[in-house]
Amino acid sequence: MSRTQRLGIAFSAFIAFAVGVITTLSLLLGDRPELYAEFAGAPAFARLMSLPAAIMVRLVAITSAVTIVIGISNLLYVHLGRVVRGAFFSIVMIASFALTIWWYWSKGGDTSLLAAVQVPIESALAALLFLSMVQGGARVLNKRADIWGLLFVTVLVVVLLGTVPIESLGPVRAWSDWLMEIPVSAGARAILLGIALGTVVTGVRVLLGQDRSYRG
């Protein structure tokens, strides 16, 4: 590893640490005069504290919008390479991309292409999910031939039947409601808590410059 590279790693770790600490402090302490109401300049101080977060968040939000260019250049790079060799689908994709932009600009912001093309395709794809999920649901015990697979399928069937508005399925609806109210709620909470916990711990590590994802 060359000296430049080592310096580079130290540089980005330092930037990460500095920006991370300042942004976190600002997010936690900014705009909250009630947190330090004891001294006179509290409101002004709170406003001042909120500035770094406001600026950094804004900066990253705009950067995020700008990076769409990276995404599109990636897409075009991959597909233009194929167009040269005459790949039908890549031509379709690029034509669709170009046509949409041309249409929007030449028609003064007409979005009917979205309604005519994208909404039906996207809706139909989302509808296909149902078929995929039925197939997947029917194969659960093929993938997981154990008690957990069985439990999964049982809950799946009970909850599905619980939504069927037929009189004779009343008891199933009661079970389904109970399931949703107690075990599902508990399980979902635990998973959410767990993910939040992981996010916080990993996030703090990133903030402290201990993550190597951006060290190249």
Place this chain on the structure above:
Amino acid sequence: MDDSTLQVYTILFVVITIVLVYTSRFFSARRMPRLSQGRVPGFKRLSGWVGEAIEAGRPLHLSFGSAGIDAESAPVAAAEAELFYHVIKAAGSGDVAPVISTSSAATIPLCQDTIRRAWAGDERRSRAQWFPQGPRSMAFAAGLTATMQVEDPSAHVLAGSFGPELALILDSAERQGQGSFAVSDQLEGGAIAFAMADEVLIGEQLFSAAAWLSHESTARADASVQDVWRGLLIALMAILVIIEVAGQLGIASWSLVLWAALALVVIGVVFVRRR
């Protein structure tokens, strides 16, 4: 709980986490050899797929889903980049570079970076693939399935942020006979992964997945911070419930709280020792 109280607790939690993250490294040096990861299922067949990828000259496909470094899922993306690093490193002697896909444009540099760091082969050019994002990322899923029919990877390692669109990807993988490993920080994706993927991790395990593959003790130390935190949260909830129930029954007092806390600590210690 009003917003100010919430904020005070938030600050407290952040401080505790920082302390834990720093101290865990210190303790890890002494204790980690004895404490190790428990059973993390889900990796059983991954090594087989990696082997197959090397053998058959097929790529591996790894995907962040919509986890992006410019969004709230940034920690997820960071954790998954680490996981992908280890997986790609294992597949490093194949002759087709792995493909990493993402629907977050800002994450493309991270994909390229991960490949560059981990991939040993000469083919280091961009094998990152981006598809547009949506609330349900159908464009991503559909574009991915279409592309993956052509790339024909030996397996999909889908770790990141996936919603219901995961069903389409997994269904296609199943039809193509490609292996699949899936974990998502979204619950819809998690449920679909459980039902349809060959190998699956659930929820929080996605943050400790990399530590499981890594041989570094620091990675384990980092993952153990979550364990400590989880224990603290469980204790906290237990204490709160006890106080509340006692308050309703009219037997609340500070001594009760202290006794309850002491009992929990004892139980916790006994538990840790017996485990």
Place this chain on the structure above:
Amino acid sequence: MNDDDFNWLPQEEEQEAAQQSRRGLFRFLPRFRRGRGGAAASAPSEESSLSGRRGLFRLIPRFLRRARSAPTEATAADLALEMGERPVEQLDDRLLALRERAQSRPEQETVSPREALYDVDDVLVRPEIIHRPGGVISPLALSKAQQEQVELLRDMVGGTALPDDSQSEGGLLSRGKRLFSLGAIPHLLVSILMLLALALPFVATGFSEGELPPLAFHEDRHGTTTAFNMLDNLTLDDYVLLAFEYGPTAAGELDELADVILRHIFAQGSKAIIVSSNPITIVHARNVIAAIERSVAPVSTRLVENQDYYLLRFLSGGALGLRDLSRNFGSIVNTSARGMPTGLGFTSLDEMTLMVLIAERAEDVRHWAEQVATETDSDFIAATGYAAQPLAEPYVYAHEDIVGMFIGVRDAYTYNQILQANYADYELPPRREDPGTGDGESAPTPSPTPTATATATPTATPTPTATETPQPQATPTPTATPTEPEPELVQLAVAPAATATQIPSPVAEVIAQGPVNIRRRPNTASDILALAATGDIFPVLGENGDGSWINILLPDGIEAWIASFLVEQYIAPADGTGGGAPDGSARAGDGQTVLQFDFSLRLGKTRPRFYQANPPAQGDRAEFVLLRDGRQEEQRLDAMTLGTIAAVLVIVAGNVFYMMRALTRRRRASQGN
């Protein structure tokens, strides 16, 4: 599972992996695979098997390409040997290790049957392969003759040593690569069965299964009624922040909810400010509003962007964009989706009367709850599809500001039924001559006044001294004018879940010389809802951050704010909740749980809200509700019922089959032993 030390490809595992991949026909088909690899890299239109070196593979380094075309290239070990042509010190650590292992392999391993038959590739003639890459079902198929050749070859080289086909799920042909594999037929059948079941209600007229959703919301744990009533309490000068977090994907499910909520908002003359953290949804929101506009075009003036509704710039950066929204609301609200100024002068999210989140993913509910709801005091309503329901629920319970939620098309149906009933007595405005060309300068509520029937006539306000309000506009706000509600409506909407508790509730008594202002929001810029006289008593719901404003409940169930220095707070006796408050406050005090400051800790929501439905008022643009076109709602609900039943049947049948198979296998295995 109990693998303790996870070692990537240790020696035994590597050999096992090598065996695995050479299982079945795999090891006889190097050319086939190469053909597929070629197709993989190039476009489907040029999928001759000769394309192996075209396309992306041109970019593969030459020595690797050579490696690929060599007949013995397939194993990693061989590859590592090939790599051995490079200077050893250039190799990566792992390659070095691999190379060492490869070199130390026993001799008989390297002489594989395939090497003995190295020209097998030429026997399996390439052009005869039926090649279908890129398809949905199977990219590769063998003709029957080829199958037989393959079988013959297998026998020749000792196919008996191969693992049992029924277990080799990693093999090539058992992975559904055939055009008409057995696995594909149930797939097709199931899909067609599903589609037929769903199509039935649309083709067979009069076919109906199951009950329709109720005509009124049940007061349930989701706070649906509260949410509806809050929307019903909107008035002319109210701004609603509508978070449009669903795209075309969920259009089939959430368009209904978005449509009915938007119509409700427009009907009451309130303004919707639409934001989203996804670019496509902004465009979609524009189309949803355009559809509403088309439906009312014959009788109404056009909705004017930046006057009746606002489409804000999209919040880039996902959750970060939402953080940006709560931090920099003043600047975001200033820019429309087209990059133009909106002319809105808000500075804080707190100035929104209400926030409605229409989200298709639980993830979005989470992001809004985390990044926005914690940063503002405005009330929050969530509308989601079924998928997000189990996950959104914890947030509805846990968050102080999230008051209720609507779920899916069934709630949309009920919502619409209530609205239609509420506005049933209205007459449509006369048909306009030139639909769709409304002038942009028209007032926000230019529609001809509907001839309201007796039930909806506003009566004098019972709010104290409301008539002396110094507001510049002469019309008192409709919310402050509770009328004699229709009995039906009350039945629909009043929350019956108000569990009367005997907890002493804090009240605020006006001590300043009246009349004093009661405002909608805790700042002096906010509009005045009513005036209070000295001695008036209101139930207290809470206070703002620094305690300078107190949140009180008006007799008609509306939350309002009063400056704290004007009042004196104390705990009212338990019996007469609300004490000497003006009429009707008994209901307001019901069910009010208050944070108790003694030892008994009280977590959870401390401010249950009760809103009464607000009967339609004069000046409402009823045409928005009445001209809602039917959208095959009944048929769709029937189709869903049938689809659910069919899905359950398929799932049960499939899993019973797999369970039986697993059981018989297990029995066979135990018998075998």
Place this chain on the structure above:
Amino acid sequence: MAEGTIALLSFVLTLMVFSYVLGDLPLVGHLYRTAVYIFVGMSAAFAAIVAYESVILPYLQDIQNPETSWTALGNSTDVAIFLTALLFGLLLLMKPIASLSWLTNGALAVVIVVSAASAVVGGLSGTLIPLIVATAAVPDGLATDFQALTNTLLVFVGTVTALFYFQWQARRDDDGAPVQSPLSRGLRNVGKIFIVTALGAIYATTMLTALTILAERIGFVFQFGS
């Protein structure tokens, strides 16, 4: 575009996507994939259009006209932020260039760190703390309402054990194999019951959402057909 054209296009494209059901017959497979690629191209185009119009355009106008300012931060700050963001975008685009990684990593670090900070604060104040409090919240009148008591305790036990299921560490025995006490294993299994139940229910509700959309699509096809 006329409404009739929109409906016709919608109809054709919907059927093209539904051809997925028929599998990969020679022509049919192409129909589905054509629709998918049209869709990918159009999504990308709309994402670009909206990003340009609603994020970049206002700042371009800011640069042209120093008098105006879209934000409360003032024109010059705005322009500075915008130019920095452009620079960051450029740096991220240049990420593949290895020799510049010391520079591009800095941009990557800022983006990821600010997002992480937001995620940490949001995750704590929006999910972790409220959910802990809500889980520990006990409804009034426990002493009299047995049902409420059991429900509350069940949710609490479920949440705690399910959380415990994610426990990662285990003690190793002398051979290095992880050891679990029966108590620990039992708790984890109880937790897994709750987790799998939740996943099953979520799978069901996700199916219902897809079903709703499918019903709408089929309704549309028949509506158009008649």
